[in-house]
Amino acid sequence: MDDLIRATDRGLYCEAGGFYIDPWRPVDRAVITHAHADHARPGSKRYIASRAGERVLRHRLGDLSLETFDYGEPLDMGKVKVSLHPAGHLLGSSQVRVEHDGRVCVVTGDYKTDADPTCEPFELVPCDHLITECTFGLPIYRWPDPQKLFDDINAWWRGNVEAGKNSVIFAYALGKAQRVLAGLDPSIGPILAHGAVDGLTRAYRESGVDLPPTRHASAEAVKETKGSAMVIAPPSANGTAWMKKLRPCSTAMASGWMAVRGRRRFRSVDRGFVLSDHADWDGLHQTIRDTGAKRIGVTHGYVDAMSRFLNEQGVETHVVPTRFEGESDASDAERQESEPQ
Amino acid sequence: MKRFTRLFLELDASTGTLDKVDALKRYFREAPPEDAAWALAVLSGNKLMRAINSRRLRQWASEESGLPPWLISECYGVVGDLSETLALVLPKPQADASDEPLHRVVTQRLLPLEHMSESQQRASVTDSWRQFNRDQRFLFHKLLSATFRVGVSAKLVSRALAEVAEIDPAVMAHRLMGAWRPTADNYRALLASENDADRRNQPYPFYLASPIAEAPDGGPAGLGDADGWAFEWKWDGIRAQLIRRDGEVFIWSRGEELVTHTFPEIAAAAGQLGRDVVLDGEVLAWEDGRPLPFSLLQRRLNRKRVEMSLFPEAPIAMVVYDLLEWEGRDVRGEAIEQRWAMLEEATAGETLLIPSERVSVSNWDEAQSLVAGARDRGVEGLMVKRLGSAYGVGRKRGDWWKWKVDPLSVDAVMVQAQTGSGKRAGLFTDYTFGVWDNGELVPVAKAYSGLTHEEIEQVDRWVRNNTVQRHGPVRAVRPELVFELHFEAIAASKRHKSGIAVRFPRMARWRRDKPIQEADTLESMKAMLARYGR
Incomplete structure (x- = not known):
């Protein structure tokens, strides 16, 4: 039997429904799982996405023909029934469920199973065919408890305040930055947001997400808060002239890649906090098991290792090619946009 | 724990x-x-x-x-x-x-x-x-495992200990050199203000030269008049400290390894000296008063014990350029001219311990042209040492400068990539480069240094998207990226398909402007080999 959804040179395609999911070239109808640049590309005629993520998506792609739907709300497209379900990756991120003739295929998009106060939690959607991301599909990636991690971040901040230093935490501007912000304890000191983070944080607040207060990291704000501020900035800001006015400061990066010591040292940051918006090894396998899917497609990341491992476990698995290799930090594509102050 | x-x-x-x-x-x-x-x-x-x-x-x-x-x-x-x-x-x-x-x-x-x-x-x-x-x-x-590296140098450890013990860092560095057994007593002795521990085989910290580009004003001009300086050839060998105390001989490498048995001829020659001394110099493959290619020396380096008869094709000598101890007395504080005089006296008549020849130079232009011709003499350039100076500790800038000949250079095409280790783990950082030979790219060098972090991340992403074949950890890539490679020397090699081996290759520049057709050829590298291959 043919798969409902298959890989094409423009991205994942559902022929029976006449739409693409996260296409990387312009198409007629694009279902978008979330607003990161490697998933939401400009130029398509019509877009479909979750209501929860509308503001963020518009912030990213500007004026576009966009229809939004609530999570779980059914819509008919061609011969198939489509619905969006929370993926827990960031605000408005969706899994795409496609049903045809009693068969169900789910495309996870990027997802995580850990708790995140800035978006709806991941929903397990039973299916026959699951196409899952596996950005962190190796057993070296197993996330610590997020609460413990935020305790560590706040303790680091507190220590820096005592030493009279600013704290600069690098986090992808969309999603990670807001999740970090939500976990900060604002009683420790003032929180500043780099320009690239500031606008998206506003889009989060306008979408109804409750976040601690922040100030734009202007020259003036930096001067006034010297020695006690927590500054949230995109990774691309590291090593730029902008950083100079924040000195003295301690630097950190919040990313799943920080699980590996070498990556932390390569980034030349003082601290690496293992905080990811993707599922870890255990999260991926639990999801694969719990959906009950008989056929698994793996995409974005360590696809060779994942498919070999699953096949050896007796789970029929195939690789779904993608133009973006999730194996690099570019999976969140934030690095491509080094928005200056 | x-x-x-x-x-x-x-x-x-x-x-x-x-x-x-x-x-x-x-x-x-x-x-x-x-x-x-x-x-x-x-x-x-x-x-x-x-x-x-x-x-x-x-x-x-x-x-x-x-x-x-x-x-x-x-x-x-x-x-x-x-x-x-x-x-x-x-x-x-x-x-x-x-x-x-x-x-x-x-x-x-x-x-x-x-x-x-x-x-x-x-x-x-x-x-x-x-x-x-x-x-x-x-x-x-x-x-x-055999190695424990945590991004802290021996020098920092030594400095911290010196501060804890409140003693001179140079003294602590000396106490820490060489073999040391980790017992509580030895540790206490290390921190003691006075230390009578047996120093029989302990080497002194090596004094290291700085690149002349780091001199004030970025070059020799910042060093004042050339008259205030002495000049020696910069030898391409193994830096070593030769210790003779109570007639017993120890040879230490700069890596603080005892290499006495790697160079038995040198140890024997030192045993014949008339007095106890500590000498600083360079072990070289050497014949008829001039150095042989470094590759000849390299072959015995990885052996713990070398039979003298094993390497008749690679005779060695130690070119010595400083004397640190004279009959048990530390003379590092004396002026370089005095140390040389003692050095000459100590090694008179020795054929395997050869004082480094002093090169006569009257001005910086003359030095410059000697450096430019260094490769033809089989040396790496000039050493520039301040007259009247003491023997320093570590890389303390100011008295010794190294002035190296410009590296050799080719433009080559990346043909393979491999992930690095340690800090560069998981990133494609180690590359193999090829040059043209009858329409094919023949590998001639492997290099992994010279790029910025930003460039490494770009190349890493490019490699992932342009892999044509995987052999284990190695990825063959589409020929597209051209790099200017620099290296110190070129030699004939039977082990490499190209017939060529280069020394210290590194990436000088990413030539984004160059199409692969304009990369160098094996023919041009063979011409380089004929000219400089010693």
Whole structure:
């Protein structure tokens, strides 16, 4: 039997429904799982996405023909029934469920199973065919408890305040930055947001997400808060002239890649906090098991290792090619946009 | 183990020198001497034991975690460090951090492993895994393996200890050199204000020259009049310190390794000297008063013990350029001219211990042209030493400068890439380069240094998207990227398909402007070989 959804040179395609999911070239109808640049590309005629993520998506792609739907709300497209379900990756991120003739295929998009106060939690959607991301599909990636991690971040901040230093935490501007912000304890000191983070944080607040207060990291704000501020900035800001006015400061990066010591040292940051918006090894396998899917497609990341491992476990698995290799930090594509102050 | 783990995490977290020294000082002040002794031993890079077979460790980790061995190898390819890989893939630790003291971990868990059967080893190692948390497991693996590197140099450790002991850093550096047994008593002696420990074979810290480009004003002009300086050839050999005390001879390499048995001819010659001395110089492959290619010397370096008859084709000598000790007296504080006079006297009539010839230079332009012609003489350039100066410690800038000939250079095409290790783990950082030969790219060099972080990340992404073939960790890539490679020397080689081997190749520039057709050819490199191949 043919798969409902298959890989094409423009991205994942559902022929029976006449739409693409996260296409990387312009198409007629694009279902978008979330607003990161490697998933939401400009130029398509019509877009479909979750209501929860509308503001963020518009912030990213500007004026576009966009229809939004609530999570779980059914819509008919061609011969198939489509619905969006929370993926827990960031605000408005969706899994795409496609049903045809009693068969169900789910495309996870990027997802995580850990708790995140800035978006709806991941929903397990039973299916026959699951196409899952596996950005962190190796057993070296197993996330610590997020609460413990935020305790560590706040303790680091507190220590820096005592030493009279600013704290600069690098986090992808969309999603990670807001999740970090939500976990900060604002009683420790003032929180500043780099320009690239500031606008998206506003889009989060306008979408109804409750976040601690922040100030734009202007020259003036930096001067006034010297020695006690927590500054949230995109990774691309590291090593730029902008950083100079924040000195003295301690630097950190919040990313799943920080699980590996070498990556932390390569980034030349003082601290690496293992905080990811993707599922870890255990999260991926639990999801694969719990959906009950008989056929698994793996995409974005360590696809060779994942498919070999699953096949050896007796789970029929195939690789779904993608133009973006999730194996690099570019999976969140934030690095491509080094928005200056 | 808790305190040592905290030290490790602090060293690992801080990028600043001051923070590292502070963390070390705190540790050495607080730790009991029996623990501090072992910590010092491993931080200075001493090997505790013969490493446990890493294949076995992987096997046991595979059994403990239920993950197939190939998957652990895959993970290792990403992490680039086996100790860390195993710590990450093992089942999540049940226990909190273990507070077993470091010396007990070493003496009761690590050292006994050497005398155990494989099944006893397995039981002991898996028991340790259960006792330790993830960071401690990582450190445990590091201690099990031959090398322990935590991004802190021996110099920083020595500086921190000197500050704890409140003694001169140079004295501490000297005390730490050479073989040292990690006992509480030795540790206490190390920190004592006076130390009568046996210094029979202890070398002095080497004084290191700085590149002349780092001189004031970025070149020789900043050094004032050339008359104030002495000039010697810069030899391309193995830096060594030759110690003769009470007639006994020790040869130390700059890596603080005893290499006496690697150079038996030199040791024998030193034994024949009329008096005790300590000499600083360079071991070279040498014949008829001039150096032979470095590659000839290289062949004996990895052997512990060398039979003299083994290498008749590679005669050696030590070119000596300084004298640090004269009949038991430390003369490093005396002027270089006096040390030379003693050097001449000590080595008079010796054929294997050759004082480095002083090159006559009257001005910087003349020096410049001597440097330019260095390759034809089989040397790397000139050493520039301040007249009247004492023998320094470490890389203290100011009195010794090295002025190297410009490197050789070719434009070559990247043909393969491999992930790095340590700091560069999981990134494609090690590349193989080819030049054209009859329409084909023939590999001529491997290089991994010279790019910025930004460039490395770009190349990494490019490699992932332009792989044409995978052979294990190596990826053959589409020929597209051209780099300007620099290297110090070129030699004929039977081991390489191209017939050429280059020394110290590195990437000088990413030539984004060059199409691959314009890269260099094997023919042009062969011409280079004929001209400079010695």
